[in-house]
Amino acid sequence: MGRETFRVTFQPEGRSAFVLRGTKLVEAAGQAGIILNQPCGGEGTCGKCRVEVLDKAPPPGAPDRKHLGAPLVAQGWRLACQMAVQSDLVISVPQETRFFEQRILTEGEGARYPFQPNLRKKLVRVPPPTVQDQRSDLDRLTAAVGTGGRAAEGFDADLRLVRALPGLLREHGPEVTVVLAGDRIRAVEPGDTTDRLWGVAFDIGTTTIVGSLMNLADPARADFGPVAGRTNPQVHFGDDVVSRVSYIEKNADGLERLRSRLVACLNEIIGELCASAGIEREAIYEATAVGNTTMSHIFLGVDPGPIAHAPYVAVLRQAVDLEAGDAGLEINPNANLHVLPNIAGFVGSDTVGVILASGIAREERVQFAIDIGTNGEVVLGNRDRLVACSCAAGPAFEGARIRYGMRATDGAISKLVVNEAIEVAVIGGGKATGICGSGLIDAVAELLNVGAIDETGRIADPAAARSLPDAVRRAVVDFEGQPAVVLADGEQSRAGGPILLTQRDVREVQLAKAAMRAGIEVVADEFGVEPPQVHRMLLAGAFGNFVRRSSAKRIGLLPPISTDRIEFIGNAAAAGAKAALACRDCRHEADRISRQTEYVELANRPDFQARYMEAIAFPPHP
C-alpha cells in the first residue's frame, strides 16, 4: 500500500494541514493549530472531540456510535481521536470541541480559568447634587457605582477622569457608563455603552506578532474575536534577539527605533482587528502582552543589553501595568496595558503564557511544556514546583544554516516518508522550494530508519549502501566531497534543481537536537524524574504543532516517551495572553509562576556538557 499525503481543511477558520495517510484527525487539527478537547487522552471513551466531516465520512467505529448516536453519525459526525485520515477532507470544528477556547474561558466543569476580566462596565445613575445631597461629584459617582460611597476611601480614579467629570455629569448625566478595573474607575462615558468593551492580547514573537481581539462584554463571544498576525518589523534589524540587542548597543537611538517600529506594527494589527470586528479603537479598554524577555524590554523601552551578555540577566522580571497610551498603543485613552512577567533573561513572559495556558502549574501530575525553537524553552513540573531552562538550539529548525533550509511557509517540505521512494508533503502543495524544520526532522528520522544515516550521523556511502532500498540508494549523491540525499529532484523542485539533505545539514540537526534534548534531560534531573515517567509532554508553538512526534523521538530530539502522551497545544503563548486578558486571577497566577519557577542556567551545569555530548549521536534502531 502506497502511503500518501492528504490535505485536511478545518472550518470555519479554513486552516489546512498536510498529513500522511492514517494520521488521526485530532493530530491533523493540532498541526493546523486547532486544538481539540481530549479529556480521555484520545481513548475514545469521553466523546468530547466530536467534529463534523463535511466531505464523505469514513465508516463509523463503535465509539462514534456510542458517543454520538445514530442521527449524528448519519450526518457525518465523528470522534476526531478515532478517525484516521484516508483522503482529502474538510472538517467543521464546533466551539464546544475546542480545547483552549473552552477550557480557558468558559466557567464550569473542566474550565481552566473563569471568565473574569479585569474590566467590567456598569451603567449607573448619578443623581444631580441638591442642597440635601452635597456630596462631591466623585463621591456621588462612587456611591452610584456601589463600591461603598463615602465608606470607600483613597483616590481610586484618574485625575484625567476627575477633570472630565463635572462637564460629563452636567451635560450628559445622570446616566453614565463606568469602566471598572476591580474597584478602580478607569473611565466614565455618557449614556449606556455597556455592550462596548473589548480587549486585545498580543504575543510578540521575535519573528511573528499575533494579536487577538476579545469581546469582554460577553463571555459567550469572548473568544471568537478576530486574530491578526504580522511579521515583526524588527526583523530588518536582525533575525534573532542577539542581533537586535547588538543594533541597540551600536546606535544611540536604536532602542527607540526598534520600539517605535514594534508599536507601529501593533497599531496596524489593532487597526485590522477593529476593522474585522466593526468596532472603533476606543472600544478597546485593555491590552495584554507576552513576549520573550528581549521583546518585552524593547516594548517597554527598557534596555535589553544585559540579556545578551554573560551572565544574561533581565533588567525587569516583574509584570508591568501602564497606561496603554504611554506605551504608544492607539486604543481607548484610559486603557491599561498589562505586560506579563518574565522568568529569566532567556525565559520570557511567552513561556509564562505557555505555562498558564497549558495548565501544568495547576495539576498534580508532572508534565513537560516545551517550545522548540532557536531558543527553545523547556518547563517541567506541577502545581508544587516548576523548573525551566532555555536551550540555545540555534536556528537549524527554522531553516537557517541548512543548505536548502527555509521557514515553514509556502513551498517548504514539511513532511517526508520513505517507502519505496522518498515521498514529501509540500506546504501549499505543488513543487518544493526547500525544507523546513519538521521536514528536516522527518527526513533524518526516516533515513535513520532505513539505514541511510547511521547512529553517528554519517550518511551512507552510496557505493557501500547495498542494503538500502533502491530508490533511497539512488538518492544518495556526492555533494562537495561528502554524501548527500536528494529529497526532491529537479522535477519536484520549483527552481528546477534537486533539493538535498547534506552531511553538514545532518550535523546541524545533531547539534540542535542535542541542545534541546540535553536541556530536557537536565531539567528532568533537576526536578528528579526520568522523562518517560512524566504524565504528558505538551508541545507549544508553531514548530511543535507541525513536527511529527515519532520522528522527533526517532532522532532523539524528544525522549522515549509514549507518543500518545505527547500533545500539541498550539500557540499557547498567545493563549496565555488571552487568558490574562479574560481572567484577572490569571495575572496573579502568572506572577506566582514568574516568581516560583526555578530557572536552570545550562551554561552553569557541569552535567549539561556531558548530556549534550551524549545527545549528539542518534538513538540506535529500535
Add this chain to the structure above:
Amino acid sequence: MGRETFRVTFQPEGRSAFVLRGTKLVEAAGQAGIILNQPCGGEGTCGKCRVEVLDKAPPPGAPDRKHLGAPLVAQGWRLACQMAVQSDLVISVPQETRFFEQRILTEGEGARYPFQPNLRKKLVRVPPPTVQDQRSDLDRLTAAVGTGGRAAEGFDADLRLVRALPGLLREHGPEVTVVLAGDRIRAVEPGDTTDRLWGVAFDIGTTTIVGSLMNLADPARADFGPVAGRTNPQVHFGDDVVSRVSYIEKNADGLERLRSRLVACLNEIIGELCASAGIEREAIYEATAVGNTTMSHIFLGVDPGPIAHAPYVAVLRQAVDLEAGDAGLEINPNANLHVLPNIAGFVGSDTVGVILASGIAREERVQFAIDIGTNGEVVLGNRDRLVACSCAAGPAFEGARIRYGMRATDGAISKLVVNEAIEVAVIGGGKATGICGSGLIDAVAELLNVGAIDETGRIADPAAARSLPDAVRRAVVDFEGQPAVVLADGEQSRAGGPILLTQRDVREVQLAKAAMRAGIEVVADEFGVEPPQVHRMLLAGAFGNFVRRSSAKRIGLLPPISTDRIEFIGNAAAAGAKAALACRDCRHEADRISRQTEYVELANRPDFQARYMEAIAFPPHP
C-alpha cells in the same frame, strides 16, 4: 494709670506683636503667630512655656522660681503664661517651648504625630549579576533594599526608574541610594545621598500662599527649615474664590491660566526655600498641599465651577497623589505630590489641616476649631464625631465694605482701647492708614462697653450721648447724615484726615459676626452641646491670632466661653500640611477626617436664619 501699647519681638524669627499693657506673654506670642506649649492651660503649674527675656525681665513670681530654678531666673528666663507685658520687649523662644513644631513632629511624650515621613532613603549594595546569580536588575535591587527580594511581587517601581536601572548599576554600582515610599521604590541614585531628603508643604490660601521646607532626613532638624510666603498671583483675577470661578467660567483658558499662575508662584517659593536652605530643587522628593476646595481644584486642573453655584458641591473630595512634575512642580522628577482631601465645597483641605494640627480629632474632650474669615470654617467635635460648617461672613473682617477698612498690614489699626480717650495700636507703629478686622472688633467692643453703641448697633447721637466719657462723646460726629466715631484724628492719620467708624461699618460688623456666631450655634446644636460647655475653642489662621478674645466675645462673634479656654493655634492649616509631610499616618487620619466629618449646610437649616437674626444684635452690657 494710663494704658499703653507695647511692641514685643520674638526671636529668632524677629516677628513682633503690638499688645496692650498687662497682656500675657503667651498671648502676645500667639498674636505674633508663635504658639507656645501650655499643657497646663496657662495655670503656671507645668513649666513648659519657658522663654528667655532678652531685655530687662520683670521680677519673677513663685511659679517662675519653682519651675525654672534660681540660675535660669537670674539669666532672665520666665514662664510666658505668668508674665504680663509692661514694656517693649525682645523675647527668645527656644524650640522645646514651641507648640506645633514639637507636638507634631517629635516623638515621645506629648507628641501628636511621630516623625514618620512617607519617604526614606537607604544606601544599598546591589551585587553585580553572576552565572550563579541571574536575578534581574530589579530583583537584585529589591532584594538589596530588603523588601523581600523574590518574595515581594507586583511591580513596585516606576518604569522610568527601571529604564535607568541597567546603566545606573553598571556605571555607578554597586552602591546606590534608594528613595522609598513605604515599600515602593521611587528613585535610585548613584552613591550615598542619604543625607539629602527634603520635602515641601504648601498652604494655598485664596490670598496668601505659604511654603515650608522640611529636612526629612533628620527628625531633629525637620521643622527648622525655612518658610516663605507670596501673595497668590490669582488675586489679579479676583479677590475671592467666587470671582475666580467666574473668571474661569467666562474664559475658555481661564482654568489653565489660573493654574499656571499658581504653579509659577509655588515654583518661586520653592526656589526661595532652596536658596535659604542651600539645597537644589532635586533634593526635594515630596510635596504636600492644603487649600480651600476651590484652590485645590484649580491646582489639580479640575473645574471648580460646581463649587460656586448652588448646591455648591466639590468635584473631588478625596486626597490625590500624583507625580509632582505632572502638577508642574519643579522638584525631583520622581517626587510625589500629596494633596490633602476636602470635606465639602466650602470646607477644604485647609480645614482638614486645621483639624489635624489642632488634634481635636484625637481627643475625647469636645473642642471647637474655628478659622474666622470671609468664608469662616467652624469645626466642633472629638475623636468620635466631628461636625463642620462654612460661614459666609463676608469680607468685613478683611477690611472690605468698611469705610476705612484695610487688611492687617502696615498702617492698620489692629488694637483699640477706650480709656479717657480712644487709644489705638497701629501695625508697624506710627500713624494709621485704616483699620483691620481685629481693630474693628476692638472698636465695636470698647464702644459697646462705654455705651457709645447700643445693643441694636446704633451709634449714640452725639447730642444725646451725655453719659459718655468726654473724649468719646467728642469723637462722635456726623457722617453722611448718620453718626460715626473718630478713631484717629487727622494728626494720627497718614492721609491727614480722620479715620472713622461709620454707622454702616457697625452694620457690616453685625452681619459678619452674626453669620459666624450663627454657624457656631448651629454646629453646637447639631453636635448637641452648648458652646460654653466645650473644653476649648481653638482659633486658627491669621485673623484668629490677632483678634482680642474678650472683644470677640463682647460683640458676640464668639459665644460666652471663658477667655482662658480660647486658644490661638496659629497657621494650623500650614501645620497640617507639614504634619502630612512628616508623618505618613497623618494622611490616613486626614482621609478619615475628610470622610467622617459631618458637613452642615447652613442654607439648608431652618434654624440658621433664626440664629442669624438673633445674633445680629449685640449682647447686653455684662
